[in-house]
Amino acid sequence: MSDALLKLDTVSKVFGGIRALSDVSLTVPQNRIVGVIGPNGAGKTTLFNVITGAYRASAGDVVFDGQSVTQWPSHRIVRAGIARTFQNIRLFAGMTVWEHLLVAQPHQGSMLRRVLPSRWADPKAWARAEEALEIFGLQTYRDSIARTLSYGLQRKVEMARAMTAGPKLLMLDEPVAGMNHDEAEELRQLLLRLQGRGLSILLIEHDMAFVMNLCHQLYVLDFGALIAAGTPAEIRTNPVVLDAYLGSETAC
Numbered sequence: 001m002s003d004a005l006l007k008l009d010t011v012s013k014v015f016g017g018i019r020a021l022s023d024v025s026l027t028v029p030q031n032r033i034v035g036v037i038g039p040n041g042a043g044k045t046t047l048f049n050v051i052t053g054a055y056r057a058s059a060g061d062v063v064f065d066g067q068s069v070t071q072w073p074s075h076r077i078v079r080a081g082i083a084r085t086f087q088n089i090r091l092f093a094g095m096t097v098w099e100h101l102l103v104a105q106p107h108q109g110s111m112l113r114r115v116l117p118s119r120w121a122d123p124k125a126w127a128r129a130e131e132a133l134e135i136f137g138l139q140t141y142r143d144s145i146a147r148t149l150s151y152g153l154q155r156k157v158e159m160a161r162a163m164t165a166g167p168k169l170l171m172l173d174e175p176v177a178g179m180n181h182d183e184a185e186e187l188r189q190l191l192l193r194l195q196g197r198g199l200s201i202l203l204i205e206h207d208m209a210f211v212m213n214l215c216h217q218l219y220v221l222d223f224g225a226l227i228a229a230g231t232p233a234e235i236r237t238n239p240v241v242l243d244a245y246l247g248s249e250t251a252c
């Protein structure tokens with residue numbers, strides 16, 4: 001198998017008259033952390049939606065783990081090993097952290113099987129939930145109603161839930177939005193540990209200090225097109241990027 005876990009080849013997405021993505025090609029190598037940055041409305045979340053099958057690409061190819069997944073439905077893509085979190089936190093009212101990790105695991109079968117009570121008795125589901133709880137240090141909050149937790153903790157619950165799918169690639173849409181500095185630093189260390197255990201990570205983030213200190217490779221989107229790719233050091237000094245996006249940033 002090639003070194004690339006995820007490979008996008010000239011992917012485009014058109015909504016009516018809007019060209020949200022235009023010939024985007026990028027690679028996430030095995031066991032690497034890759035960032036996507038760019039101004040609001042650049043197409044970053046759309047890119048995630050196309051990769052995960054929430055939207056169908058208008059053109060181009062998405063190859064994951066050696067297979068073209070471009071036409072696959074999202075549940076099949078989850079099963080293949082891609083899990084994600086959302087820009088807007090999606091947690092269920094009234095459900096505890098533990099229930100999120102157990103019941104809301106990205107399912108391995110039909111919708112019907114997901115809602116059947118047998119899930120509660122599935123020892124593998126319990127083991128995955130326990131492990132996710134531990135990885136994200138959420139044991140203390142096991143029986144808390146997830147929606148009552150701080151924003152930073154809610155984001156962790158979402159990431160823990162994504163990890164219960166046992167992904168090869170974890171995709172995070174603005175994971176530190178709403179986190180304070182300490183929480184963001186703690187998350188940075190945690191993601192590095194996950195990468196150390198073999199996970200690949202693709203993340204969207206506006207927090208430049210976070211991105212620059214975490215990612216091995218960055219892609220910059222602007223108006224749906226890639227305007228640059230490179231290491232954080234290369235991106236930081238790229239005149240095109242400075243002009244389009246980083247010019248007003250001081251954090252990096």
Ligand SMILES: Nc1ncnc2c1ncn2[C@@H]1O[C@H](COP(=O)(O)OP(=O)(O)OP(=O)(O)O)[C@@H](O)[C@H]1O
Pocket residue numbers: 015018020038039040041042043044045046047087
């Ligand atoms: N379902 C949709 N239907 C129509 N247009 C859409 C849809 N989803 C996204 N768009 C448009 O695609 C463009 C890119 O949006 P997207 O949400 O991907 O940007 P983004 O880079 O994630 O922005 P932000 O940093 O604000 O989250 C925008 O013009 C948006 O209005």
Ligand SMILES: [Mg+2]
Pocket residue numbers: 044045046087
């Ligand atoms: Mg977005």
